[in-house]
Amino acid sequence: MKVITVPCNFDNYAYIIICEKSGTAAIVDPAEYYPVYTALQKQDVQLKAIFCTHHHTDHIGGLEEFLAEDPSLQVYGFKDDASRIAGLNVMLEGNDVIRLGQTEGRVIHTPGHTSGSVCYHFDNHLFTGDTIFGAGCGRLFEGSPAQMHGSLANLITGMAGSTHLYFGHEYTLQNLKFAQFVEPENSRIQKRVEHSTALREKNEFTTPSTLEEELETNPFLRCSTPQVKKNVEERLYVDGQSPQTIFAALREQKDSF
Ligand SMILES: [Zn+2]
Numbered sequence: 001m002k003v004i005t006v007p008c009n010f011d012n013y014a015y016i017i018i019c020e021k022s023g024t025a026a027i028v029d030p031a032e033y034y035p036v037y038t039a040l041q042k043q044d045v046q047l048k049a050i051f052c053t054h055h056h057t058d059h060i061g062g063l064e065e066f067l068a069e070d071p072s073l074q075v076y077g078f079k080d081d082a083s084r085i086a087g088l089n090v091m092l093e094g095n096d097v098i099r100l101g102q103t104e105g106r107v108i109h110t111p112g113h114t115s116g117s118v119c120y121h122f123d124n125h126l127f128t129g130d131t132i133f134g135a136g137c138g139r140l141f142e143g144s145p146a147q148m149h150g151s152l153a154n155l156i157t158g159m160a161g162s163t164h165l166y167f168g169h170e171y172t173l174q175n176l177k178f179a180q181f182v183e184p185e186n187s188r189i190q191k192r193v194e195h196s197t198a199l200r201e202k203n204e205f206t207t208p209s210t211l212e213e214e215l216e217t218n219p220f221l222r223c224s225t226p227q228v229k230k231n232v233e234e235r236l237y238v239d240g241q242s243p244q245t246i247f248a249a250l251r252e253q254k255d256s257f
Helices: 033-041 063-069 145-156 172-182 187-201 211-217 226-235 243-255
Strands: 002-008 012-019 024-028 046-051 074-078 090-092 097-100 103-109 118-122 125-129 164-167
Touching (some): 002 033, 012 033, 012 125, 012 164, 024 097, 033 063, 046 063, 145 243, 172 243
Parallel strands (some): 074 090, 125 164
Antiparallel strands (some): 012 024, 103 118
16 A cells, blocks of 8 residues: 655645555545645546545545545545534444455544544554644543543554554644653653654655654653653652553643643
8 A cells, every 4th residue: 555645734634545456545634625636646546535534624624625526435434423524425433444445444433632533544554633643642622531541542452563653733843842841861752853853854744653653752652651650740740540640641731831
């Protein structure tokens, strides 16, 4: 499977995914019509489907125009979001198996950022929408910290460290500042800051990362590590009885960081 990253809006990412064996393509989060359309035109593929990670306007801004152009497109999203994603015609549930050409993928329901957030997993590629960002996670608009913590755990359980994570926004450098605040002693975070800064200076993307990289540097995936627990307890005056408590404290702190 081939993945093309398409920057949209101010800091969104849409992705074009292509099953090379069949020459079919899908869009993950058509944030904007024109840039995605232009990127598609450069490929010799047939657009078959749109995979929506969640209902927010900045992720589905181009959906209506793609559907107007081809009303036969399959539009995938979580079943309960049918009233919030106009044109949704393939209602998903967690663990559904989906196909693009000859490539099989899996849907993971990850409520927290929104109640209907889903991630799409194809081969070595995971499309996380606003659930996981580079060194961060989405704000909790429609879920509790415990729910999001559970969603993240469910998402990555059993997943290979080499899996590429394609996220919905270019927030990595801002998120890494917070990661450094949480864990100033973590040299992996410092290395990631240097690497991501160099990428952004060249106007390149920090997406995709790998799960391994996130596990080493993303504070929201490190709530069980002793150093994060200790730092959160000392700095945020939280009694970290459980990883969920640590997660909740981190999320609250990040909201006003
Ligand atoms: Zn969102």
